[in-house]
Amino acid sequence: MSADAGQHDAAQHDAAPHDSGQRDAGQRDLFRGVSESDGQPAAKRSSGTVKGIAVKSVPAFVAGEELADLADKDPRIVAMTADLASASRLADFGQRHPARFFDLGIAEKNMITAAAGLASTGHIPFVGTFASFAALLGFEQIRTDCAYPGMPVRILAHHAGMSMGYYGTSHHALEDLAAMRAVAALTVACAADANQLRAMLRASLELPGAVYLRLGRGRDPEVYAAVPEGFEFGRAVRLREGSDATIITTGSELHPSLAAAELLAAGGCEVRVVDMHTVKPLDVPAVLAAARETGAVVTVEEHSIIGGLGSAVAEVLADHRLAVPFRRHGIEDEYVLIGPPAALYAHYRLDAAGIAAVVRETCAAPAAVREQPAAR
Amino acid sequence: MKTTATQTASAADLGRLADRALFIRLETLRLTRIAGAGHYSGTFSAAEVLAALYYHQLRIDPTRPDWPDRDRFVLSKGHAAIGLYPVLADLGYFDPAELDSYTRLGSPFGDHPDMRKVAGIDFSSGSLGHGLSIGLGMALGGRIQRRDFRVYVMVGDGELAEGQIWEAVMAASHFGLGSLVCIVDRNQLCIDGPTEEVMSVEPLDERFAAFGWEVQRIDGHDLTAILGAFGQLGPPGAGRPQVIIADTVKGKGVSRMELDVNWHVGNLGPDDYEAVRAELIAGAAR
Numbered sequence: 001m002s003a004d005a006g007q008h009d010a011a012q013h014d015a016a017p018h019d020s021g022q023r024d025a026g027q028r029d030l031f032r033g034v035s036e037s038d039g040q041p042a043a044k045r046s047s048g049t050v051k052g053i054a055v056k057s058v059p060a061f062v063a064g065e066e067l068a069d070l071a072d073k074d075p076r077i078v079a080m081t082a083d084l085a086s087a088s089r090l091a092d093f094g095q096r097h098p099a100r101f102f103d104l105g106i107a108e109k110n111m112i113t114a115a116a117g118l119a120s121t122g123h124i125p126f127v128g129t130f131a132s133f134a135a136l137l138g139f140e141q142i143r144t145d146c147a148y149p150g151m152p153v154r155i156l157a158h159h160a161g162m163s164m165g166y167y168g169t170s171h172h173a174l175e176d177l178a179a180m181r182a183v184a185a186l187t188v189a190c191a192a193d194a195n196q197l198r199a200m201l202r203a204s205l206e207l208p209g210a211v212y213l214r215l216g217r218g219r220d221p222e223v224y225a226a227v228p229e230g231f232e233f234g235r236a237v238r239l240r241e242g243s244d245a246t247i248i249t250t251g252s253e254l255h256p257s258l259a260a261a262e263l264l265a266a267g268g269c270e271v272r273v274v275d276m277h278t279v280k281p282l283d284v285p286a287v288l289a290a291a292r293e294t295g296a297v298v299t300v301e302e303h304s305i306i307g308g309l310g311s312a313v314a315e316v317l318a319d320h321r322l323a324v325p326f327r328r329h330g331i332e333d334e335y336v337l338i339g340p341p342a343a344l345y346a347h348y349r350l351d352a353a354g355i356a357a358v359v360r361e362t363c364a365a366p367a368a369v370r371e372q373p374a375a376r
Numbered sequence: 377m378k379t380t381a382t383q384t385a386s387a388a389d390l391g392r393l394a395d396r397a398l399f400i401r402l403e404t405l406r407l408t409r410i411a412g413a414g415h416y417s418g419t420f421s422a423a424e425v426l427a428a429l430y431y432h433q434l435r436i437d438p439t440r441p442d443w444p445d446r447d448r449f450v451l452s453k454g455h456a457a458i459g460l461y462p463v464l465a466d467l468g469y470f471d472p473a474e475l476d477s478y479t480r481l482g483s484p485f486g487d488h489p490d491m492r493k494v495a496g497i498d499f500s501s502g503s504l505g506h507g508l509s510i511g512l513g514m515a516l517g518g519r520i521q522r523r524d525f526r527v528y529v530m531v532g533d534g535e536l537a538e539g540q541i542w543e544a545v546m547a548a549s550h551f552g553l554g555s556l557v558c559i560v561d562r563n564q565l566c567i568d569g570p571t572e573e574v575m576s577v578e579p580l581d582e583r584f585a586a587f588g589w590e591v592q593r594i595d596g597h598d599l600t601a602i603l604g605a606f607g608q609l610g611p612p613g614a615g616r617p618q619v620i621i622a623d624t625v626k627g628k629g630v631s632r633m634e635l636d637v638n639w640h641v642g643n644l645g646p647d648d649y650e651a652v653r654a655e656l657i658a659g660a661a662r
Contacts, residue, residue, distance in 0.1 A: 078520065100520055102551070110509045110543035117513020120491075120499055121521065122444070125513075140503060145510065149491055149500045 061218045062194045063156055064092030066201050067126055071097050074205065076124045080115055082108045088128040088158050089218070108133045112141035112153070119151035124205060130164070131157035131214060135176035146210035147186040154204050154211045160190075161252055161302030162331070162348075163217035165341040173214075174331050178307020180212045181280050187233055188280040190214040190251025195224040196277065199231035207233060216252040217341065223255050223275075236283035242270035245325075245363050246290035247355070249300040250276045250309050256345070257300050259352035264359055271359060279309050287316045296325040298359050302350060305330045327362040329355065385603050389432070393599050396427040396463070398660040401629055403462035403475075405653055408643060411479040415487070417627035417639045419459035421563035421596070422530065425622050426456075428602040429528060429559075430463045438468040441495045447525050448498045448514050452507020453532035453561060454488035461485050461494065469496035505538025507531060508558060512544045515553040524612050530559045534566025537575040542587075545617075549588030554614030558589075561596065563626035567640050584619045596622025629656050 064079070071077040071093065078100040085091040085103055094101035104111040108129050115125035127134070134157040135142070146153040157176060164171040180188045187207060191197035197215065204211050211233075228237070239254075240261050249257040254275050261271045272294050274286055290297050297317065299310035310328030317326060331348060345351045349358055385393075400423040408414030430436075435447040451460055458478075465472035477483035484493035488502030499510045511529035518525050535541065548556050560580065568574045577583075581591045592608060594601040605620045626640075627633030630652050633642075644652055 078516075102516060104543075104547055105550075107540075107543035107547065109540045110512070110547055113506050113509035113540065114513035114516065114544070114547070117450075117499065117510035117515075118517045119513070120510070121514055121517030123517055123520070141506070141509075144500075144503050145506055 061089040062197060063126070063128065063158075063201065063215070064089040064094070066198045068093045068096040070201065070205065071100060074124075076122060077205075078102070078118060078123045078125045080104060080111050080118075080125055080127045082106055082111045082129045082133070084129055084158075087130075087218075088156060090126075090128045090156075093126075108138050109141050112138045112155070113145045115153045116141075116145035116149065116151040119146075119153050120149075124152045124154065126154045126156055126201075128156035128158060130171060131160035131173035131176050132171055135173055135179050135212065139179055142180070142186070142210065142212065143183045147183045150185060150209050152207070152209065152211075154201075154213060156213050156215060158215040159217050160214045161216070162336050162344050163252065163302070163341050165344060166338045168338055169335045172336065174302070174304045174336070175307070176212075176214065177279055177301070177303050177309065178311070181307060181312060185209050186280065187211045187278065188214070189233055189278045191216075192251055192254035192275060192277065193220050193223045195222065195227045196231070198227045199224075200233075200277070202227075203231050203233060214251055220252055221255050223258065234278045234281045234283060236286035237275040237277065238272060238286070239275050240271070240273035242272040243294055244269045244271055245296035245298060245359055246272040246274060246294045247298050247300055247359065248274045248276050248287065248290060248309065248313055250279055252302045253300045253350060253355075256350065256352045257355055260300075260355035260359065263352055263356040267360075269360070269363070276309060276313075279312060282312045282316065284316050287313050288320060288322070291317060291320075291322040291324045291326075296363050298327045298329055298355075298362050300350070300355055300358075301330045302345075303330050304333065306333055325362050327358060329358045385432075385600065390599050390603075393424070393427045393431055394660060396431050396466075397423040397599075398656060399466065400426055400459045400462060401656050402653065404458050405644070405649065405656070407458050407461070407475060407478045407485075409649060410476065411487070413641055413643045414458050415455040415641055416630070417565075417633045417636070417642075418453060418532065418561070418563060419456045420628045420630065420633065421624040421626045422453070422456050422561045423459060423628070424597050424599055425530065425559060425561065425602055425624075426459055426463060428599060428606065430467060432603060433606045434528070435525065436467075436496075438464075438496065441469060444521070445523050445525055448511070448527040450499050450507045450511050450514070450527065450529040451489060451497075451501050452510075452529055453504065453535060454501035454507075456530075456561075457485075457487065457489040457497075457501075460489065460497075464494065464496035467496070470494070504532065504535040505540040508541050508544035508548070511556055511558070512548050512551075512553065515548070515556040516551065518555055518612075519551075519553070524555075526555050526557055526609075526612050528557045528559060530561055532566075533560055533562045533564065533571050533577050533580075534574070536560070536571075536577045536580075537566075545584065545587045545589065548617040552615040553617050554610055555612035556617040557609060558584075558617065558619040560619065560621045561624055562621050563624040563628075564635060565626040565637050565640070567637065569637055580621055584621070588616060590614075590616045590618040591621065592619070593621040593623065596624035597628055629659050631655065 079093040080102045115127045162172045301309040305328040478485045489497045491497045491500045511527040514527045592605045633639040
């Protein structure tokens with residue numbers, strides 16, 4: 001990749017991620033992750049910028065560095081990838097811990113199962129690949145070889161949702177939360193930004209069993225200004241208070257949900273925003289509190305409305321007979337259009353303006369929402 | 377390539393292993409009767425190799441099933457677990473009386489082995505095509521930790537149609553894992569018929585060799601040949617993974633079952649049970 005291309009990307013990333021359909025024209029660097037145009041050795045990118053983006057704001061890009069730091073003190077940690085060391089920046093780990101880094105080539109099933117075998121010898125393998133290939137291609141390997149025998153394998157499912165834009169449905173993972181949520185003894189969590197990802201990686205070291213960590217495309221803007229203290233899998237975080245409704249969201253949709261809350265506040269509607277980073281086990285008390293205290297709930301996820309966070313919350317509301325206005329917002333039961341990610345987010349109303357509109361609809365006409373989907 | 381035994385075992389040793397192979401077959405009969413159905417024939421084909429592994433080859437300590445330096449054994453063809461459980465009990469991993477619960481509600485012993493329920497099982501298996509990848513990971517762990525254990529993985533021949541097997545075959549060669557030993561129970565049949573009719577696997581030795589593996593091919597019912605193949609394994613630190621293709625007969629030892637696809641899973645009635653038991657004992661005495 002040329003330095004020009006890098007600068008082009010840098011300019012694009014000055015924009016917020018959900019507000020422009022144009023910023024993804026430079027998506028050709030997806031498979032390489034970062035260029036060397038910033039002139040820093042990969043292992044030293046803990047500060048500064050990559051193509052103009054602060055490294056701290058690109059979650060998938062910090063996994064390799066964070067894990068390498070952790071591995072300095074923890075001999076159990078190993079990292080694996082399936083020909084995507086650059087896209088995930090696990091290459092940074094490989095440079096610092098080459099004896100504990102394995103690139104399995106384009107063979108995801110073998111990678112996930114081999115990670116389980118490695119785990120049985122006392123290691124904690126972090127296994128990175130696109131979410132579509134991890135959760136969908138590797139579903140049985142995750143279920144049978146990792147979760148069922150309780151192997152501490154951590155799946156780093158990066159480029160989840162439709163973050164790969166015009167790469168298309170083969171590279172999208174809009175069903176992964178549904179699939180993973182059905183697996184017993186598997187922790188399922190979504191990182192919203194780099195700082196939360198660091199917290200998750202650290203917390204995962206003492207968590208028993210297998211973990212599915214859903215990451216974005218590596219360009220998610222910062223939500224947490226620092227690595228959150230006291231992060232706990234299964235304990236939701238209330239990031240904004242409000243009494244008119246609650247947005248329960250996860251991962252990549254946290255940032256636009258917070259922005260949507262600002263838009264709604266300008267119109268006099270104060271919404272609570274809950275970061276349900278762990279989709280399983282779900283923080284049930286947080287859901288109950290949202291329904292009882294704010295009277296309306298909207299779930300927002302970059303995922304099918306079937307089986308993911310929305311379904312998980314709906315199950316809790318139904319089980320507890322909480323008939324509050326409720327809306328699952330995400331991708332309807334369909335395959336999404338081809339387009340750049342930001343354009344897709346706008347089209348499917350998963351940007352701030354779209355989320356705000358959905359919340360208004362839900363509060364205004366709760367019973368009619370599903371029968372009459374709003375025009376796009 | 378055929379190999380000849382370079383390691384001489386005493387007649388007493390061989391007799392003891394043959395007796396344990398008979399034990400495996402008889403216990404398979406007994407446990408199948410408890411379950412009401414079982415994988416006789418794919419266990420009978422593996423009996424000599426299992427006996428040679430557990431009573432001769434593996435570096436294990438039944439008093440320390442989690443010993444980090446132990447050799448690992450992964451039964452990728454997990455449906456032969458019915459022949460492995462009695463061996464583990466016999467070696468002292470658990471009380472043989474526990475086997476009487478085989479497949480009954482809440483038993484640790486299912487048709488496929490569960491590492492969390494049965495001491496001595498190094499990894500759970502059952503979904504064919506996974507075991508060699510498990511062994512690959514174990515061998516990588518041994519390399520990282522600078523341990524000299526070997527990892528033995530027994531795969532079936534029908535299982536070789538699974539693509540993941542060849543992902544692992546490639547990777548083991550790529551990483552130069554001499555500690556990984558794959559044993560193919562080449563018993564000729566999968567469920568729907570002979571492998572060469574359902575999905576051909578031959579020439580198996582050439583295929584593994586082309587992927588960079590050291591290959592031995594032996595009569596998998598000849599204990600002298602099995603021990604010879606074990607004796608010819610390179611050191612665990614050697615640069616190439618190693619495969620022993622054990623040519624076997626599915627249903628070996630029971631005339632009505634040998635190379636008959638109808639006996640992949642079955643259940644003998646009371647009269648047939650005694651007849652088959654007598655045939656096995658008589659055959660072992662020859």
